Amino acid sequence: MTDLWLISIPLDKKSLTSVEQLKHTIAKTSRASCCKFSIPDLKVGILDSLLSISDDLSKLDTLTESVIKKTCQCMRGVMEHSTDKLMENALANGDHGVNQRAVLSPLESYLTSLRVDLMSYVTQFQWDKAKYPTALPLPCLADIINKEVSQVETELKCRAAAYNSVKTSLQTLEHKLSGNLQTRSLNDIVRKEDLVVSEYLTTLLVVVTRGSFLQWERTYESLSEFVVPRSSRKLHEDGEGGVFSVTLFKRAVCEFKAKAQESKFTVREYSFDLEEKTQQERQRLGVHKKEQYGIFVRWLKVNFNEVFVAWIHVKALRVFVESVLRYGLPVNYQALLLQTDRKCSKKHREELASLFTHLDPTATASKTDVSCDIPGLCQQEYFSYICFDINTNVLETS
Numbered sequence: 001m002t003d004l005w006l007i008s009i010p011l012d013k014k015s016l017t018s019v020e021q022l023k024h025t026i027a028k029t030s031r032a033s034c035c036k037f038s039i040p041d042l043k044v045g046i047l048d049s050l051l052s053i054s055d056d057l058s059k060l061d062t063l064t065e066s067v068i069k070k071t072c073q074c075m076r077g078v079m080e081h082s083t084d085k086l087m088e089n090a091l092a093n094g095d096h097g098v099n100q101r102a103v104l105s106p107l108e109s110y111l112t113s114l115r116v117d118l119m120s121y122v123t124q125f126q127w128d129k130a131k132y133p134t135a136l137p138l139p140c141l142a143d144i145i146n147k148e149v150s151q152v153e154t155e156l157k158c159r160a161a162a163y164n165s166v167k168t169s170l171q172t173l174e175h176k177l178s179g180n181l182q183t184r185s186l187n188d189i190v191r192k193e194d195l196v197v198s199e200y201l202t203t204l205l206v207v208v209t210r211g212s213f214l215q216w217e218r219t220y221e222s223l224s225e226f227v228v229p230r231s232s233r234k235l236h237e238d239g240e241g242g243v244f245s246v247t248l249f250k251r252a253v254c255e256f257k258a259k260a261q262e263s264k265f266t267v268r269e270y271s272f273d274l275e276e277k278t279q280q281e282r283q284r285l286g287v288h289k290k291e292q293y294g295i296f297v298r299w300l301k302v303n304f305n306e307v308f309v310a311w312i313h314v315k316a317l318r319v320f321v322e323s324v325l326r327y328g329l330p331v332n333y334q335a336l337l338l339q340t341d342r343k344c345s346k347k348h349r350e351e352l353a354s355l356f357t358h359l360d361p362t363a364t365a366s367k368t369d370v371s372c373d374i375p376g377l378c379q380q381e382y383f384s385y386i387c388f389d390i391n392t393n394v395l396e397t398s
Helices: 013-027 047-079 106-123 138-177 210-223 250-262 272-327 342-355
Strands: 002-010 032-036 089-091 094-096 201-209 233-237 241-249 266-268 333-341 386-390
Touching (some): 002 106, 002 272, 013 032, 047 106, 047 138, 106 333, 201 210, 241 250, 272 333
Antiparallel strands (some): 201 266, 233 241
């Protein structure tokens, strides 16, 4: 598992020397890497504006990460047990075919490929000037991203509700059709020639438990005087019981049902027309679910990546704003992306704290309760350097 840290340091001589030391230390291990993170020149604005936008960006960061998690969770729910052919992915770094392995499920294959692609996108990040023009003020850029993310969140709720409605309807119907003899479909058991339907006669289907077969054979004719003698036939038998047919006069149906219930025999309501309609509904829902699955999965993949791209731009905006607030004007900082194995995270935190302690001697890697009245300078975890985590947990396949 990997940790991604987006850090910022001022371009003074001591800090630059510390960066070179950091790179030299990292070069000795294969469990970490460090590269420049390119952030364009953005409009600084006035101090009050920066303080306000810093707070707004913090909330937008949280919202965007939340939508990413919801989208990924929904993707897991939809794809987890899917046997459909995995579609080509529209990923953040471009379109790539999926190198599927037989041991991986479609979901695992997709997330594995997605993780590789998104890591590549972050490490090679380039600001999208077409979507987020750098000539716009910072509040406008934040507003564009906020509207984009909020729209995805709203549409996700609607699409998920629609898909789950079809899925639930199909599951309910399939459960009914594939349940026990009391509820399951009898289409594969009963043939038309098993039923007698005339002006005066009708055939009922009765579910009898396995231990009551003999009782049924001995007593069914006595449940009504209008039962046709020796008309019962066993149509189906399984581990729990059997389905028997019995022919009687229509006028005696109510009486027979009442007496059968007293003897703990269950009369099943059945008609070929009703069964046919139920099967047609099952097929219709199955086709509809398959269509919705394809549409929904494609939408999830595209929009997951769109929101992820927006999220990295939010991180870039936060680094820029915090760098100006922390290091002052003129804008003079360097953003770096540190990628480290999670097992080595503590060691690298200590290394960073040692290298950049001159930026704020009062800060420590473990200080999480710093008192601060300026929103733009407060983070959940405070370091002598600026640092934002890029949480990749949502992409873990394990």
